[in-house]
Amino acid sequence: MTNSAMEGGQAIIRCLENEGVEYIFGYSGGSVIPIFDALVTTETKIKFILVRHEQGATHMADGYARATGKPAVVLVTSGPGATNTLTGIMTAHIDSVPMIVLSGQSVSWMLGKDAFQEADIFGMAMPVVKHSYLLRSSNEIPRTIREAFHIATTGRPGPVLIDIPKDISAGSCTADLHAEMDLPGYKLDASVDNGTILEIAEALAKSKRPLILAGHGAMISGAEESLKAFAEKAQIPVTNTLLAKGVFPETHELALGMLGMHGTAYANKAICECDLLLNIGSRFDDRILGKPELFCADATIIHIDIDNAEIGKMIQPQITCVADAKLALDELIPHVPVIDTAAWRKHLDSYKVKYPLKFKRKGSLKMQHIIDEFYKLSEGKACVATDVGQHQMWAAQFYKCDRRHNWLSSGGAGTMGFGLPACIGAAFGRPDDLHVCFVGDGGFQMTFFELATAALHKLPIKIVVLNNHYLGMVRQWQELFYEDRTSGVDLEGNPDFVKLAESFGIKGFNLRRPGDVKRVLQNALDYNDGPCLVNCEVEKTDNVFPMIPAGAAIEDMLIEPPKRKLEKPTGST
Amino acid sequence: MPNTDKPTHTLSVYVSNKPGALARIAQVFARRGFNIESLVVSAAVDGHFSRMTITCSGDPEGLDQIIKQMMKLVDVLHCIDHTFDKSVMKEMGLIKIAVDTGSRSEALQIAEHFGCKTVDLTPESMILQVVGDPAKIDALEEMIQKFKIIEFVRTGKVVMSRGQDIT
Numbered sequence: 001m002t003n004s005a006m007e008g009g010q011a012i013i014r015c016l017e018n019e020g021v022e023y024i025f026g027y028s029g030g031s032v033i034p035i036f037d038a039l040v041t042t043e044t045k046i047k048f049i050l051v052r053h054e055q056g057a058t059h060m061a062d063g064y065a066r067a068t069g070k071p072a073v074v075l076v077t078s079g080p081g082a083t084n085t086l087t088g089i090m091t092a093h094i095d096s097v098p099m100i101v102l103s104g105q106s107v108s109w110m111l112g113k114d115a116f117q118e119a120d121i122f123g124m125a126m127p128v129v130k131h132s133y134l135l136r137s138s139n140e141i142p143r144t145i146r147e148a149f150h151i152a153t154t155g156r157p158g159p160v161l162i163d164i165p166k167d168i169s170a171g172s173c174t175a176d177l178h179a180e181m182d183l184p185g186y187k188l189d190a191s192v193d194n195g196t197i198l199e200i201a202e203a204l205a206k207s208k209r210p211l212i213l214a215g216h217g218a219m220i221s222g223a224e225e226s227l228k229a230f231a232e233k234a235q236i237p238v239t240n241t242l243l244a245k246g247v248f249p250e251t252h253e254l255a256l257g258m259l260g261m262h263g264t265a266y267a268n269k270a271i272c273e274c275d276l277l278l279n280i281g282s283r284f285d286d287r288i289l290g291k292p293e294l295f296c297a298d299a300t301i302i303h304i305d306i307d308n309a310e311i312g313k314m315i316q317p318q319i320t321c322v323a324d325a326k327l328a329l330d331e332l333i334p335h336v337p338v339i340d341t342a343a344w345r346k347h348l349d350s351y352k353v354k355y356p357l358k359f360k361r362k363g364s365l366k367m368q369h370i371i372d373e374f375y376k377l378s379e380g381k382a383c384v385a386t387d388v389g390q391h392q393m394w395a396a397q398f399y400k401c402d403r404r405h406n407w408l409s410s411g412g413a414g415t416m417g418f419g420l421p422a423c424i425g426a427a428f429g430r431p432d433d434l435h436v437c438f439v440g441d442g443g444f445q446m447t448f449f450e451l452a453t454a455a456l457h458k459l460p461i462k463i464v465v466l467n468n469h470y471l472g473m474v475r476q477w478q479e480l481f482y483e484d485r486t487s488g489v490d491l492e493g494n495p496d497f498v499k500l501a502e503s504f505g506i507k508g509f510n511l512r513r514p515g516d517v518k519r520v521l522q523n524a525l526d527y528n529d530g531p532c533l534v535n536c537e538v539e540k541t542d543n544v545f546p547m548i549p550a551g552a553a554i555e556d557m558l559i560e561p562p563k564r565k566l567e568k569p570t571g572s573t
Numbered sequence: 574m575p576n577t578d579k580p581t582h583t584l585s586v587y588v589s590n591k592p593g594a595l596a597r598i599a600q601v602f603a604r605r606g607f608n609i610e611s612l613v614v615s616a617a618v619d620g621h622f623s624r625m626t627i628t629c630s631g632d633p634e635g636l637d638q639i640i641k642q643m644m645k646l647v648d649v650l651h652c653i654d655h656t657f658d659k660s661v662m663k664e665m666g667l668i669k670i671a672v673d674t675g676s677r678s679e680a681l682q683i684a685e686h687f688g689c690k691t692v693d694l695t696p697e698s699m700i701l702q703v704v705g706d707p708a709k710i711d712a713l714e715e716m717i718q719k720f721k722i723i724e725f726v727r728t729g730k731v732v733m734s735r736g737q738d739i740t
C-alpha cells in the first residue's frame with residue numbers, strides 16, 4: 001500500500017501515531033516548522049508539550065518512559081536546539097531509557113557549509129545514542145521511524161536520534177507508512193540456554209550464603225513477579241541498585257535495600273560475606289564495586305544480562321548468561337531448590353538491627369526526616385523523582401519502593417537538573433498518581449524554568465526543595481577528604497523559592513522546623529490545585545552515611561562519621 | 574609502522590553500508606585507547622554491505638570488549654578476530670625510490686627477488702609494486718633502504734578465511 005503523497009512532516013506525525021505516541025515534548029524553531037505545521041494539519045491526537053528548554057524536554061521524555069515503560073518523543077530545532085538535548089540523551093543512554101529524539105536540520109544541500117543553525121548533531125550525539133539517523137529522502141521517513149522505535153525499545157533500550165533536514169520534512173513522502181524494517185545487523189537473541197540455567201541452579205544449590213543483586217535490567221524486562229517468586233522459593237536475600245529500586249519490594253523480609261557507595265550497611269556487608277552473588281541485570285557500576293579486584297573476591301559470581309558487552313566488562317563472572325532477565329528467572333524457578341539460608345538470613349537480620357539507617361528528629365531540620373515523613377504520609381505509594389546529590393542518596397535510603405516504575409533518578413550520569421522535568425514527564429504519563437520530586441537547591445536551579453510547564457498543565461506534583469544552601473554532595477567530599485576546604489560549593493544568592501514558585505502561579509510552602517514537618521507535608525499533599533512546592537530550610541552541613549569512598553574496598557565502608565582523617569578517594573567520582 | 578609494545582590484532586567486520594557506520598566503529602576503538610594501524614573498507618558482493626579489515630594495537634583484554642561493543646552496533650552484522658587463525662592475509666605496497674643508471678640494476682635485482690612489478694620508471698626514480706603478506710612488505714622496505722625512498726604507500730592488510738570459514 002503506497003500512500004498518496006503527503007508532506008514529510010505529516011508522514012512523521014502519522015508514523016508516530018502508528019507507534020502509539022501520546023506525547024511529544026519539544027521546542028520549535030525554523031528547521032522544524034514543517035513538522036510543527038503537520039501537528040496542526042493532520043489534526044493528530046498526539047499532545048504537544050511546549051517546554052522551556054530542550055534539556056527539559058529530554059528529561060520529561062525520560063521521566064515519562066521510566067514511569068510508564070513506554071517511549072516518548074522529543075522534537076527540537078537544529079543547531080542550539082539540538083545541542084541542548086545532548087545532556088538528556090546521554091542521561092537516558094547510560095540508564096538504558098528508550099527515547100526518540102527528532103531534530104530539525106538545515107536543508108540537505110547546505111549540510112557541511114555552515115548554514116544558519118547547522119550543527120552536526122548526528123556526529124555529536126553518536127557516542128550517547130543507541131543508534132541514529134540522518135535522513136536523506138522523505139521516503140525514508142516511515143521505515144526510519146519504525147526502526148527507531150524498535151531499536152529504542154527492544155533488547156537493552158536506549159535513545160535514538162533522527163536528524164531531519166528541512167527539505168525532507170517539507171518534501172513529499174509517497175512511501176508506505178507501514179514500511180518494512182531493514183536491520184540485518186540488529187540481533188535480538190534473548191533466549192535462554194538451558195544448560196546455563198541448570199549450571200546456575202546447581203551453583204545455587206551448593207551455596208550457603210547466596211545473594212541476589214537486582215539491577216535495572218530486571219526492572220526493564222518486567223521481572224518483578226518472577227524475581228519475587230524466585231527469591232521466595234529459594235529463600236535468597238535481595239539487594240538492589242539505585243535504578244532497580246522497586247523491582248523487588250524494599251519492605252520485603254528478604255530485602256536488603258540499595259547497595260553501593262551510599263547503600264545500606266547490611267546490603268554492603270552481605271556483598272562482602274556472601275558465597276554466591278547472582279547479578280540479574282546490573283552492569284556492576286563502579287559505585288557499587290568499590291575496588292573491583294576485591295569485589296566478592298571469594299564468592300561465585302553469576303551474571304545474567306541481555307547485553308553481552310556487559311559480561312566481563314567490570315567483573316569476570318564464573319557463570320554467564322546472556323538473556324532477558326525475566327525469561328532467565330522463569331526458566332530458573334522450577335530448577336532452583338529451596339536453599340537453607342536460615343542462618344545466613346538471621347545473620348543479615350542482626351546487621352539490620354545493629355546498623356539501621358538512622359537520623360535525629362530533634363535539633364536542626366534534616367533532609368532524612370522530611371523524606372521519611374513524606375514516605376509515611378504517602379504510604380510509600382508516590383512516584384518519586386530525584387535530582388542528584390545528598391538529597392538523592394537520602395531519598396534512596398528513606399523512600400522505600402515496593403513497585404517498579406516509581407523511582408526516577410539519574411544513576412549512571414548523575415545529571416543535576418533531571419529531577420523536576422523527569423517528575424513532570426512522569427505526571428503526564430500517569431496523571432492519576434501521586435508524584436513527588438525531591439530536589440536540591442543546586443539542581444533545582446538548573447531546570448526550574450520547567451515550573452512553567454508544570455503550572456500550565458496543572459500537574460499534580462509535589463516539589464520538595466531540600467535547601468541546604470550548598471552543593472551539598474561536593475561539600476561533603478571536601479569536608480571528608482580535603483580537610484573541609486570548601487571551594488565552589490556555597491550557593492549564596494539562592495532565590496526565595498516560595499516566591500519563585502508563586503511567580504509561576506504555583507503554591508509554595510516554607511518548612512523550617514522539625515516540629516512542622518508532618519503538618520507542612522500534609523498540607524502539600526492535601527493541596528489539589530496543580531503543582532505545589534515546599535522549600536525546606538535544612539541543616540547546611542549534614543553528611544550522607546554509610547559511605548564507601550570512591551575506589552575503596554566495600555570493607556572500608558564508613559557507617560558513621562569518621563573520627564580519623566581520610567585519604568583522598570582513588571575512584572573517579 | 575605498527576605501534577611498538579602493544580600486540581596487533583586483525584579483525585574483519587561485516588557492516589550494513591549506512592552513513593556513519595565507519596565513524597561509529599572508529600569511536601569504539603578510540604574510546605578504549607586502541608590505535609587503528611590500518612583500515613580497509615570496500616563494498617561487499619551485495620552492495621548493501623561493506624567489508625572492513627581492521628588492524629589495531631592495544632592490550633588483548635580490551636580486545637574482547639571492543640569486539641562485543643562492535644557487535645552491539647546496529648549496523649554491524651559480525652566482527653571476527655583473525656589474529657590467530659590461518660586466514661589469507663595480503664597487502665599491497667608502492668615504493669618510489671631514487672635510482673639512476675648506476676644503481677638501477679641493483680634495485681631491480683631486489684625487486685625481482687620480492688616479486689615486485691616496476692610500475693613507473695624515470696631517469697631519476699622508479700615505483701615498485703609489491704603484493705604479499707605484510708611481513709614480506711616489511712622485509713622489502715628494509716632491503717630497499719639503501720636507496721633513497723621518496724614515498725612509500727601501503728594499502729593495509731586485507732584478510733579472507735580459508736575454505737568454508739566466514740570472514
Ligand SMILES: Cc1ncc(C[n+]2csc(CCOP(=O)(O)OP(=O)(O)O)c2C)c(N)n1
Nearest residue numbers: 389390391414416440441442443471472473
Ligand atoms: C550537571 C551537573 N553538574 C555538576 C555535578 C556535580 N555534582 C554532583 S552532586 C552536586 C551537588 C548538588 O547540590 P544540590 O543540588 O544542592 O544537592 P545536595 O547535594 O545539596 O542535596 C554537584 C555539583 C552534577 N552531578 N551534575
Ligand SMILES: [Mg+2]
Nearest residue numbers: 440441470472
Ligand atoms: Mg544543596
